[in-house]
Amino acid sequence: MQDVLTRYWGFDTLRPLQSEAVAAARAGRDSLVVLPTGGGKSLCYQLPPLLRGADEPSLTVVVSPLIALMKDQVDGLVLGGYPAAALHGAVPANEAAEARRGVERGTIKLLYVSPERLLSEGFLGWLSRQRVAALAIDEAHCISQWGHDFRPEYRRLAEVREALPDIPVHAFTATATPRVREDIAAQLQMRDPAMLVGTFDRPNLTYRVLPRVGNGEAQVEAVLRRHAGEAAIVYCISRKQTESLADHLSARGFSAAAYHAGLDVGRRSQVQEDFLDERLDVVVATVAFGMGIDRGDVRAVVHASMPKSVEAYQQETGRAGRDGLPAECVLLYSSADAVKWSQLMERSAAEADVPVAVVRAQRDLLFQMQRFAASARCRHQSLSAYFGQELQGDCGGCDVCNQELEEFPDSTTVARKILSCVARLRDPYGAAYIADVLRGSNQAKVIQRSHHLLSTYGLLRDVDKDTLVSLIDQLVDLGALLRDEGDYPTIRLTHTATPILRGDVPVRLVRVRPPEELVATDQRRKKAQGAALGPEEQAVFDDLRALRRQLASERGVPPYVIFGDAPLMEMARRRPSSLAGFAAIKGVGAAKLDQLGERFLAAIETSAAARGLALDPGASPRLSAPLGAPAKAPEPRGPTGARAAASVLFARGVAIADVATTLDRAPGTVVQYLVEWIEQEQPVTVSAWVDDATLARVREAAAGMDSDRVRPVFESLGGTVDYDQLRVAMAWLRTGA
Ligand code: ADP
Numbered sequence: 025m026q027d028v029l030t031r032y033w034g035f036d037t038l039r040p041l042q043s044e045a046v047a048a049a050r051a052g053r054d055s056l057v058v059l060p061t062g063g064g065k066s067l068c069y070q071l072p073p074l075l076r077g078a079d080e081p082s083l084t085v086v087v088s089p090l091i092a093l094m095k096d097q098v099d100g101l102v103l104g105g106y107p108a109a110a111l112h113g114a115v116p117a118n119e120a121a122e123a124r125r126g127v128e129r130g131t132i133k134l135l136y137v138s139p140e141r142l143l144s145e146g147f148l149g150w151l152s153r154q155r156v157a158a159l160a161i162d163e164a165h166c167i168s169q170w171g172h173d174f175r176p177e178y179r180r181l182a183e184v185r186e187a188l189p190d191i192p193v194h195a196f197t198a199t200a201t202p203r204v205r206e207d208i209a210a211q212l213q214m215r216d217p218a219m220l221v222g223t224f225d226r227p228n229l230t231y232r233v234l235p236r237v238g239n240g241e242a243q244v245e246a247v248l249r250r251h252a253g254e255a256a257i258v259y260c261i262s263r264k265q266t267e268s269l270a271d272h273l274s275a276r277g278f279s280a281a282a283y284h285a286g287l288d289v290g291r292r293s294q295v296q297e298d299f300l301d302e303r304l305d306v307v308v309a310t311v312a313f314g315m316g317i318d319r320g321d322v323r324a325v326v327h328a329s330m331p332k333s334v335e336a337y338q339q340e341t342g343r344a345g346r347d348g349l350p351a352e353c354v355l356l357y358s359s360a361d362a363v364k365w366s367q368l369m370e371r372s373a374a375e376a377d378v379p380v381a382v383v384r385a386q387r388d389l390l391f392q393m394q395r396f397a398a399s400a401r402c403r404h405q406s407l408s409a410y411f412g413q414e415l416q417g418d419c420g421g422c423d424v425c426n427q428e429l430e431e432f433p434d435s436t437t438v439a440r441k442i443l444s445c446v447a448r449l450r451d452p453y454g455a456a457y458i459a460d461v462l463r464g465s466n467q468a469k470v471i472q473r474s475h476h477l478l479s480t481y482g483l484l485r486d487v488d489k490d491t492l493v494s495l496i497d498q499l500v501d502l503g504a505l506l507r508d509e510g511d512y513p514t515i516r517l518t519h520t521a522t523p524i525l526r527g528d529v530p531v532r533l534v535r536v537r538p539p540e541e542l543v544a545t546d547q548r549r550k551k552a553q554g555a556a557l558g559p560e561e562q563a564v565f566d567d568l569r570a571l572r573r574q575l576a577s578e579r580g581v582p583p584y585v586i587f588g589d590a591p592l593m594e595m596a597r598r599r600p601s602s603l604a605g606f607a608a609i610k611g612v613g614a615a616k617l618d619q620l621g622e623r624f625l626a627a628i629e630t631s632a633a634a635r636g637l638a639l640d641p642g643a644s645p646r647l648s649a650p651l652g653a654p655a656k657a658p659e660p661r662g663p664t665g666a667r668a669a670a671s672v673l674f675a676r677g678v679a680i681a682d683v684a685t686t687l688d689r690a691p692g693t694v695v696q697y698l699v700e701w702i703e704q705e706q707p708v709t710v711s712a713w714v715d716d717a718t719l720a721r722v723r724e725a726a727a728g729m730d731s732d733r734v735r736p737v738f739e740s741l742g743g744t745v746d747y748d749q750l751r752v753a754m755a756w757l758r759t760g761a
């Protein structure tokens with residue numbers, strides 16, 4: 025397994041839960057794996073098919089609703105030498121036919137299918153005649169009506185279970201509360217499933233919930249300024265808002281575009297592609313965007329409004345920092361968002377005839393989200409708690425723990441002024457109007473209603489209107505005010521307001537600290553996580569990103585398929601001068617070493633020289649800890665890509681046939697590489713390629729010869745030892761072993 029893991033993915037170890045998931049798959053036991061986005065779910069179903077013996081069925085069928093993602097995943101796998109294919113509506117007929125033939129011949133080990141295709145006429149019949157080893161269901165929460173993304177077609181996956189009764193099912197999801205987990209297992213008729221639930225916490229993410237000021241444009245812009253040139257997603261509730269915000273940002277010099285379900289398909293896929301291919305930095309989107317976006321280097325996710333559930337929030341923010349590097353999630357919150365959502369829910373329930381239980385479940389989810397946003401508890405802790413897990417201590421990565429909100433000056437007095445204004449107005453008005461009165465506006469409607477005569481008129485003249493509305497919102501969250509639902513939501517007092525008005529209870533209203541302070545916090549955190557690059561290293565990193573883009577466009581795949589940011593960052597730091605040094609970078613598997621190694625080495629050399637940086641600097645104490653393996657000593661350049669790749673594999677004891685497949689070279693060539701490698705490296709053993717008994721026989725036969733030639737020994741052994749093995753054995757004996 026270790027061998028397969030390093031050969032195909034360039035990883036050293038499985039993460040603990042992946043290990044358990046792979047064990048369940050190998051034991052043929054049903055399993056439900058809940059791991060947050062970026063947790064490494066795909067490996068759980070991609071690895072086991074490569075571990076099955078030649079005589080066992082090894083095809084795993086992966087059901088996924090995300091067609092765009094499927095294509096990229098398959099491209100990535102194939103680039104890594106993995107036999108995978110996809111079948112769904114967007115696959116051309118000839119490719120589909122080829123995929124089917126591959127399955128029939130047993131060469132395809134992983135087949136992605138859309139639910140529609142799986143359930144289409146005749147497909148299940150065909151599938152039941154193939155040697156299927158397992159069924160993997162991605163985004164499994166879509167099967168549950170208690171979840172936040174219920175899809176009726178997912179319910180029908182139970183039929184697949186009936187058509188393939190003896191085949192184990194492995195379900196995967198990033199977001200599932202305990203209740204949803206139970207439901208998934210029941211719907212899929214799982215038998216004694218292994219329930220593998222990972223930690224939900226994403227320690228590399230910094231969460232911030234800020235009171236939204238005005239329409240939030242200035243706040244969104246401030247966040248994006250902190251991430252200039254980096255990938256970011258901004259989520260809005262309405263299509264109109266995505267467009268106006270994208271326009272605003274473009275006018276301010278950002279590379280930004282809007283994305284929502286109202287755009288035509290061509291435009292939508294254009295935006296997705298531009299974003300994936302790194303031609304576009306910022307996507308301003310409704311929730312329609314993101315399903316199927318697998319860009320690992322998203323450094324910021326901003327919610328311009330509150331999402332409708334904590335699950336949605338976890339999933340959307342989960343798109344930040346999938347590569348494990350630090351990223352920031354900012355939620356601009358106003359209690360008015362909840363009202364907007366609940367209107368939208370009511371409207372769509374009325375249109376689509378949604379069952380009462382589902383509507384109630386949705387409302388409950390919305391309420392939980394509002395509670396999360398308005399609470400003053402550590403964000404990492406409250407998110408974990410929501411998914412049933414306990415997390416302790418100061419996270420150092422949220423607005424609450426970092427005390428980023430400061431008290432609004434004279435909070436209690438300001439609160440009392442606002443509340444008494446609401447009391448004096450008698451009839452309920454909207455928050456904006458209340459703010460107008462408090463600021464002493466002389467608009468006609470204020471005068472006509474004689475509100476300029478109230479004693480509270482103009483009491484908060486020096487507070488700007490947006491801030492005032494945000495303070496009113498905060499009083500709603502504190503329960504002192506209540507916002508009624510309706511087309512024009514109005515505000516009125518609750519009994520909680522009475523003791524505040526009397527001056528018996530203090531109130532803490534907050535405002536955000538200046539953005540410069542946030543930048544400093546983020547820098548400290550980056551350093552602590554070992555993810556800060558020096559300015560020259562950063563320049564090398566940028567050069568490598570450019571090379572990645574170029575290689576990706578040459579191959580017609582998205583850049584992340586080439587390498588994620590984490591390996592690139594490690595390259596920028598370690599600046600290997602040899603293929604062996606390059607192979608030691610985490611995330612560099614043998615196929616990529618072979619195909620991409622030389623190009624990256626050349627780029628690293630040029631870029632390092634231009635910035636005056638040395639190649640192969642010793643492992644500096646700052647960097648060695650998070651990176652694990654220490655940098656290797658410089659080695660002479662020379663051998664070609666395939667030879668060097670092969671030597672890395674030989675050092676791991678990989679069999680000749682496997683090296684040949686991985687590098688796409690003839691076995692004879694690989695034997696030649698092996699012989700040279702033995703001569704050069706003089707390994708202590710060659711037991712990976714020649715067993716001890718054979719070695720003893722060769723040693724004996726060769727001892728009687730007066731030359732080093734292979735042919736005479738071969739003949740004296742009567743041809744009973746394989747010629748290739750003989751070459752390997754004799755090369756080793758010649759080293760004096
Ligand atoms: P998910 O599907 O759960 O969102 P992915 O499968 O996309 O997560 O994996 C997230 C990231 O973690 C990817 O960049 C992947 O290469 C990396 N990764 C997964 N497993 C490992 C591992 N065992 N060692 C190192 N990196 C890993």
Ligand code: ZN
Nearest residue numbers: 402419422425
């Ligand atoms: Zn915290």
